[in-house]
Amino acid sequence: MTTLTIARALNEGLRKAMERDPKVLIMGEDVGKLGGVFRVTDGLQKDFGEDRVIDTPLAESGIIGTAIGLAMRGYRPVCEIQFDGFVYPAFDQIVSQLAKVHYRSQGRVRLPVTIRIPFGGGIGAVEHHSESPEAYFAHTAGLKVVACSNAADAFFMIQQAIAADDPVIFLEPKRRYWEKAEVDQTQTPDPLHTARVVRPGRDVTIVAYGPMVKVAMDAGTAAEEDGRSLEVIDLRTLSPLDLDPVLESVRRTGRLIVVHEAPATLGVGAEIAARVTEHAFYSLEAPVLRVTGFDTPYPASRLEEEYLPDLDRVLDAVDRALAF
Amino acid sequence: MTLADFGVPAPPHDPNGGPELVQLLTPEGERVEHPDYSIDLTPEEYRDLYRDLVLTRRIDVEATALQRQGELGIWASLLGQEAAQVGSGRALRPDDMVFPTYREHGVAWCRGIDPAALLGLYRGVDHGDWDPKEKNFALYTIVIGSQTLHATGYAMGIQRDGGKAAQNAVIAYFGDGASSQGDVNESFVWASVFNAPVVFFCQNNQWAISEPLEKQTRIPLYKRALGFGFPGVRVDGNDVLGCLAVTRAALEAARTGQGPTLIEAFTYRMGAHTTSDDPTRYRLASELEVWKLRDPIERMKAYLSRSGTADSSFFQEIEKEAGELATRIRQACITMPDPEPLSLFDGVYVEPTPHLRQQRAEFGRYLDSFEEASSR
Numbered sequence: 001m002t003t004l005t006i007a008r009a010l011n012e013g014l015r016k017a018m019e020r021d022p023k024v025l026i027m028g029e030d031v032g033k034l035g036g037v038f039r040v041t042d043g044l045q046k047d048f049g050e051d052r053v054i055d056t057p058l059a060e061s062g063i064i065g066t067a068i069g070l071a072m073r074g075y076r077p078v079c080e081i082q083f084d085g086f087v088y089p090a091f092d093q094i095v096s097q098l099a100k101v102h103y104r105s106q107g108r109v110r111l112p113v114t115i116r117i118p119f120g121g122g123i124g125a126v127e128h129h130s131e132s133p134e135a136y137f138a139h140t141a142g143l144k145v146v147a148c149s150n151a152a153d154a155f156f157m158i159q160q161a162i163a164a165d166d167p168v169i170f171l172e173p174k175r176r177y178w179e180k181a182e183v184d185q186t187q188t189p190d191p192l193h194t195a196r197v198v199r200p201g202r203d204v205t206i207v208a209y210g211p212m213v214k215v216a217m218d219a220g221t222a223a224e225e226d227g228r229s230l231e232v233i234d235l236r237t238l239s240p241l242d243l244d245p246v247l248e249s250v251r252r253t254g255r256l257i258v259v260h261e262a263p264a265t266l267g268v269g270a271e272i273a274a275r276v277t278e279h280a281f282y283s284l285e286a287p288v289l290r291v292t293g294f295d296t297p298y299p300a301s302r303l304e305e306e307y308l309p310d311l312d313r314v315l316d317a318v319d320r321a322l323a324f
Numbered sequence: 325m326t327l328a329d330f331g332v333p334a335p336p337h338d339p340n341g342g343p344e345l346v347q348l349l350t351p352e353g354e355r356v357e358h359p360d361y362s363i364d365l366t367p368e369e370y371r372d373l374y375r376d377l378v379l380t381r382r383i384d385v386e387a388t389a390l391q392r393q394g395e396l397g398i399w400a401s402l403l404g405q406e407a408a409q410v411g412s413g414r415a416l417r418p419d420d421m422v423f424p425t426y427r428e429h430g431v432a433w434c435r436g437i438d439p440a441a442l443l444g445l446y447r448g449v450d451h452g453d454w455d456p457k458e459k460n461f462a463l464y465t466i467v468i469g470s471q472t473l474h475a476t477g478y479a480m481g482i483q484r485d486g487g488k489a490a491q492n493a494v495i496a497y498f499g500d501g502a503s504s505q506g507d508v509n510e511s512f513v514w515a516s517v518f519n520a521p522v523v524f525f526c527q528n529n530q531w532a533i534s535e536p537l538e539k540q541t542r543i544p545l546y547k548r549a550l551g552f553g554f555p556g557v558r559v560d561g562n563d564v565l566g567c568l569a570v571t572r573a574a575l576e577a578a579r580t581g582q583g584p585t586l587i588e589a590f591t592y593r594m595g596a597h598t599t600s601d602d603p604t605r606y607r608l609a610s611e612l613e614v615w616k617l618r619d620p621i622e623r624m625k626a627y628l629s630r631s632g633t634a635d636s637s638f639f640q641e642i643e644k645e646a647g648e649l650a651t652r653i654r655q656a657c658i659t660m661p662d663p664e665p666l667s668l669f670d671g672v673y674v675e676p677t678p679h680l681r682q683q684r685a686e687f688g689r690y691l692d693s694f695e696e697a698s699s700r
Contacts, residue, residue, distance in 0.1 A: 062510035069477020
C-alpha cells in the first residue's frame, strides 16, 4: 500500500506502461523536461529519453495527427492535451481520423492511441482551462471515453487505456490531482469499461464521474444525517456506458440523479436518462434529474462556484426526487 | 529579409511554371539535362513508365465512364496528372510508406493495388478495400491534408525503429488546395523540427475545385518549404522522368538523415474536380488547350518513337493491354456485391461493445420481421 495523489498515481501508471511495452510513447506540450504543467509526466523523459517522451511543437492537431501515424507504424502513443479547452484544434483529427480509421480499414488498422485530458473546473483558471468536453467524444463512434475519480483508478485505468487497442479519451479530474488515497498496486483492477457502486444506499441513486464523484459522496454523507440513504455510482466509463449497475440500483431506489460539470443539454446525463427510461421505466418513482453545469459557456472563475454542481445542489435534487 | 527574397511581387501563378521548373523531358518529347537532377534508365524502364502512364489513364477513363453509367456514385479523375503520380510512385521502394489523397489512382497502380479495389469507395460499398500494410499504401483520406500528419508521425516511427527499418522513407501526397490547411502546415513544422524522413509531394493541378492557385498562395508553393526550414523543388508534373528523378533524390535525402523535402509537381487537372463538378462554370477552355499540348503521355510516346526505344507494335500491345484491363475492372465493378446490411456494425471497435452488439441484434430482428411477414 502506498499513499498517492491522483497526479502521482497517473505518473506511476505511465511509468509501468512504459516499462512493460517499449512501444509506448508520451507526447505533448511541456511533457518532457517540465514534466507537464501538472507534473503528471514528471521524471519520465529523464528515465526513458527524448525519443519516448516527446516535447512537441504547440499544435494540438499535430500532436494527434502524428500520434495516428506513429500508431500506424506500431507505436502506442499517449498524448497529453494540456487543458480541456485546447483539445478543439485536434477535434478533426480525433473524430474524423482517430475514431474512424479502424472502421474505414474494416478492422485492418488499429490505432491504440490514448489522449489524456485534464478536464473540469474549480481551479480558478482563465477561460478555456475548465471545460468538460466529454459529450463530444462519447458521441463519436470509434472512440472510448473514460474518467477516473481517485488515485487507485488513476493508476490502473491509465495502464488499461494504454494497453487497449482502441483509441481512448482519458479524462483526468484536474481539480482533484492533489487528492491522496491509498493505492494497492498489487490488486487486480476492475475491467476498464465498468461502473462501480462506491456508496451503497436505498433511497436515491446518484451517478457521477471524474471530479463530481467526491461531490456525490459528500452529498451521501450529508444526506445520511437527514436519514436519507444515497447510493453513489462512479460511472468511470462514458463510452461505452456500463449501465447495468445503474439499472440494478434504480430498480431498487426508483430514483436517479445524474451529476456532471458539463452543460445539461445533450450531455451524458441526457443519454443515461433516456436509457434508464427505456430499460427501467416501471421502476421509476420520479423523473431522472440532472445536476449539471448550466447551458452557458464556462464563466469567469469568480462565478464558477455558482456554475459547478455542489453538495447543496445535489441535496436539492434529492429533495425534488423524493417529493414525487 | 524582404518579400523580394521570396520572389514577391512576381506573379505567383506563372502559367508555365517559371524558370525553376525541373524538366528532363519537354512537352515535345525532347530529352534534356538538368544540372541537379539526372536519370539513367534502361530502354525497358522507359517503356515500363510509358505502360504505367497509359494503363493509369485507362483505369481513370474507365472509372469515369462507370460513374456516368451509374455504376459509381462519384469518381475523382486524375486525368493529366499521370506523370506526377507514376514518376513519384516508381521512385518508391516496396517498404516505403505512402499516404495518398483520394485521387492517387496512379500511385496505387505503382504500389500494386488492384485498380478494382479502388472502386468500392466510389461505388459506396466500402471506405477502401485494401490492406494498407500489405502494399504500404494507406487508405485514401478524404478530409483535405489530414494524411500529411499521419505520414509525418509514421516517419517519426521509422526514426524510432532503428536498424534496417530506419532505411524506410514516407511520402505524403496532397494538392494545392491542401497547402492552405493547418494540418499540412503543422506537418511541415513537425517534419522539420524532428527531421523526419518524409517527402511532401504536392500535385499543384492549379485548381481546388473552383478556386485557382491565387486563392491559396502569393508565392510559388515549393518556396514555402524554406520558411519551415527544409528544401523545396518545383518539377514539371507532366514530365514522368523529372518527377521520378526529383522524388528519388528527395527519398534518398530522407533515408540518409537529411529530413523532409517539399516537391511541387506543377501539373494540371484536365478533368473536373470530381464527376459531380462542372469546370465550365469557373475556367476557360483556352487554358485546357494550353495544357493539352503538355500531355504527359504524348511527350513520352514522342520520345520513345524518336529515340527508337519503342516501335508501333509496342504501342499496339499496350493499347491492347489497356483495353483488357478496362474490361476486367468494369466487370469487377458491376459484379461487386452490395455489403450485407448488418456489416455496417463491423469494425467500429476491435471488439464490439455490448451496446453495439445489442443495436445490431435489434436491427437484425427488425430486418427479419420483413422476411417473416413476406413468407406468411
